[in-house]
Amino acid sequence: MKNIPCPCNPKTDYKNCCEPFHLGQQYPQQQEILMRSRYSAYVLQNIDYLKLTWHSTTCPDNFGDMDSIKWLGLKINQVNEDIKHQEYFVEFIARYKDSNQNGKADKIHELSRFIYEDNKLVYIDGEFLV
Ligand SMILES: [Zn+2]
Numbered sequence: 001m002k003n004i005p006c007p008c009n010p011k012t013d014y015k016n017c018c019e020p021f022h023l024g025q026q027y028p029q030q031q032e033i034l035m036r037s038r039y040s041a042y043v044l045q046n047i048d049y050l051k052l053t054w055h056s057t058t059c060p061d062n063f064g065d066m067d068s069i070k071w072l073g074l075k076i077n078q079v080n081e082d083i084k085h086q087e088y089f090v091e092f093i094a095r096y097k098d099s100n101q102n103g104k105a106d107k108i109h110e111l112s113r114f115i116y117e118d119n120k121l122v123y124i125d126g127e128f129l130v
Contacts, residue, residue: 007043008036008074022049031088031114032079034121039094043071055117055124068100088114088121091129 006017018040020026021033028034034053041049045066051059072095080089094108112126 006036007040007071010073014040022046027120028053029121031081031090031112031121032076034114034123035076035090035092035112036074038123039071039074039092042066042069042094053122055115055122058124065100068098070097070099072096072105086116090114 003013003015006012006014006019008018018037021028021037022041022044028037038050038053040046041053047063047066050063054060074095075093076090077093078089078091080091081087082089089111091111092109094110095105096107097103097105109129110126111129113124114121115124116122
């Protein structure tokens with residue numbers, strides 16, 4: 001099978017990047033890798049993986065219309081952690097076009113927060129940045 005570029009980073013092969021996480025062969029041990037694998041899951045509409053990596057208290061029941069979104073790329077700006085409080089952060093920009101909004105290019109600039117739940121690093125929430 002032909003290698004396909006990973007959605008999170010077109011310079012890498014999907015099979016050597018996010019695919020092992022999506023297949024459940026590995027689980028990301030670090031917040032940047034987790035963030036990347038979740039972005040790729042959005043691109044591939046892998047809702048099971050989004051739920052797997054989402055804190056049980058904040059995970060949505062319904063992901064709405066994902067077909068209208070065309071993801072254009074991910075850029076990680078900063079990775080931080082607050083070891084004392086066991087909080088892990090990733091600041092990123094994800095670009096997309098939404099056909100429900102005239103297909104205009106837009107972006108999400110977010111500081112995502114990750115914590116451990118059942119010994120597993122998961123996304124809990126995020127703060128939108130301008
Ligand atoms: Zn990837």
